[in-house]
Amino acid sequence: MAVLNVIFVLRFIDYLLLITLAFLTYVFLFYYKYFTRSNKLPGPLPLLFIGCAYMFTSDTRKQFTSLQQKYGDICEIYLNGMRNIVISRPEYLEKMLTPSSKDTTFLIRVPYTEAIEEFGMARRGITANYDVKIWRFNRHFFNQAVLAPSFNYEVVEWANKLFPELEGYWLSLANSDSSDVNLQNNWTLEADLATWIRMFTNDMIVALLTGERSYSMASYYNIQSPVKVSRSNPLIQDSERFIKGFGDHLIGLTLFIYLGSFFRHHVPFYKYRVKKLLENRDYLFEILNGIIKKRRKEIEETPMGTKLKHDMLTSLITANTERDVNNIQSVKGDMLRPLTDIEIRGNLLDAFLGGTDNVSTSFAIIAYYLGHYPQVKQKMIAEIDSIFPPNAPFDMKYSDLLKLEYCEAVMNEGSRIRPTSNEFPRYIETSCEVAGYQWDAGVMFHVNINGVHSHKDHWPNPEIFDPERFYKKDPNERHKFSLITFGGGLRNCPGRKSATIELLSLIVLIFRKYDIELVDMNAPLKTKSSLVNICEELKVRIRPRN
Secondary structure (H helix, E strand, O other): HHHHHHHHOOOOHHHHHHHHHHHHHHHHHHHHHHHHHOOOOOOOOOEEEEEOOHHHOOOOOHHHHHHHHOOOOEEEEOOOEEEEEOOOOOOHHHHHHHOOOOOOOOOEOOOOOHHHHHHHOOOOOOOOOOOOHHHHHHHHHHHHOOOOOHHHHHHHHHHHHHHHHHHHHHHHHHHHHOOOOOOOOOEEEEEEEHHHHHHHHHHHHHHHOOOOOEEEEEEEHHHHOOOOOOOOOOOOOOOHHHHHHHHHOOOHHHHHHOOOHHHHOHHHHHHHHHHHHHHHHHHHHHHHHHHHHHHHHHHHHHOOOOOOOOHHHHHHHHHHOOOOOOOOOOOOOOOOOOOOOOOOOHHHHHHHHHHOOHHHHHHHHHHHHHHHHHHHHHHHHHHOOOHHHOOOOOOHHHHHHEEEEEEHHHHHHHHHOOOOOOOEEEEEOOEEEEEOOOEEOOOOOEEEEHHHHHOOOOOOOOOOOEEEEHOOHHHOOOOOOOOOOOOOOOOOOOHHHHHHHHHHHHHHHHOOOOEEEEEOOOOOOEEEEEEHHHEEEOOOEEEEEE
C-alpha cells in the first residue's frame, strides 16, 4: 500500500529524474569498469549498449589491419558484449599455438552463443564447435579421412582425372570464339580463372568426400557455351548455387561471431543480410541432408560382406557400426556410438567449407602474383619442366610433387602475402598468460594473420612477392609462428596436407602446359573478405605454351 502511495504521489518530472539517474548510474558503472579494467590496452572507445559495433566491418582483413596501424601489435576491441584482444606479432603466440594434448586452454575457438546455435554450427563439426569432447570426436574422423597417406594419393589421382575435362572445356570455348576449328595448340581464351578453378576444386572435394561427381565444371561450361554437355547423374543439380552457398556461409559467419542479437535482428542493413544467410543455411542443410540419406539408403541396401565405397561420407555413416569400414575404436565412453545425421552433416559442412574456396583462392592469388613477377614465374616453370620434361610422357605422381621445392616456396609466399584466412579466434574459459599479461576467463583472442605475415620485424620488404624467402631455407631461421597459414596448436587445419598437394597438382597441371597472362595488369585482386578471403574473379588469357 505504501508503495502504491509513493507511485501516485510521484509526478512525471520525478519519473524522468529517476530514469535519468538510473541511466547516469549505468553510464558511470560502464565506463568505471572500462577505465579500471586490468591489462589496459589501446583500442577504440566502446559505446553504451553497442560497444565498438559502430566501427564493425565484416571485412576483418581491413579492420584488423587498421587496428594494428592505429594501436600496435596487441590491442582490444569490444564486440558482442565481449572483450576481444587482437594479436599481430609472432612472439605473442607462443603459448597459444604450441600444441599440447593435455592443455586445452586455447582449444575453444568461439564460446557458445545463441548466434552460433542459430547459424547451425554449435556442437557440430569442428569449425565453430565449442564442446571439447565432441570436437575431439569429430576431429578424429577428419584426421583419419584426410591425414592418411592414401588420401594424398587420391588427391593426385582425382586431379589427373579431372584436369583433361577442364582442358577440353577451354579448348571448346576457344574454338567457339574463332573461325578456325582446328586450334589444338594455337588458341587464346580470355576467361575468369578464379571461377574455373573454383569449379575444379569443388568437383575435387565432392569426389573425395563422397566418391561421386558434381560436374561443376560442366555446369559452368554450359553457361559459357552455346553447345551444351550432358551430365550423368550429378550429385548436385545446381552446382553454381551450391558453391556460392558455401562461400556465403563462410563469409556470413563473421556476423554471427561479432554482432549481438539486436544488430542481427533489428538494424535494417544487418537484418536483411542475416535473413539471407539463414535462408542459405537452410538450403545447404537440405542439400547435405539429401546426400546423407541417399548414401545411407545405398549402404542399407548393400548386402553384408560387400565392400563399400571408401570415402569420408561412408566412413561417417558406418562409424561404430558393424559395417565400420575403418574399424574406429579409439574413442571411448558415450562417444563410442554411431553418428546421427545431424552430426554427419556438421562434419560434411566443415569439409565443404574448407575444401573449395581455400584452394581455389590460393591458386588465384599465386596466378595473380606470377603475372606481376615474370622472373618468379619462369623459375617456377623451369623447375616443373625439370621434374616433368615437356617432351616426355606425362605421369604426375605424388612422389614427384614432393620434389617441387621452388613451387612449394611460391605457395608459401602466396600464403604469406595474401593468406586465405584473415584471422583465427581463441576463447579462454580459464585464466592464463598471453603476451606477458595475465588474463581472466571470458576473453576472446583474435590472431591477425595478415599482421603476423607482414610484420616488418620478421619479413623484410613484406609487400614484395619473393619466394626466395622460403626456397632452400631452414625453417628454423625464422620464427616458428611467423607463417601460420594453417593455424597452429591442436586446432590447426586438418586438411593442410591435402590442400597443399591439390594446390601443387594444379600448379603443375596448368603452368606445365599453359601460359597464363593477366588481362589487366593494373586491376587489383578482386576478393570478398570476412574471416576468409574468397577470390571472386581473375580475368586472364590462357594459351598453350610453345
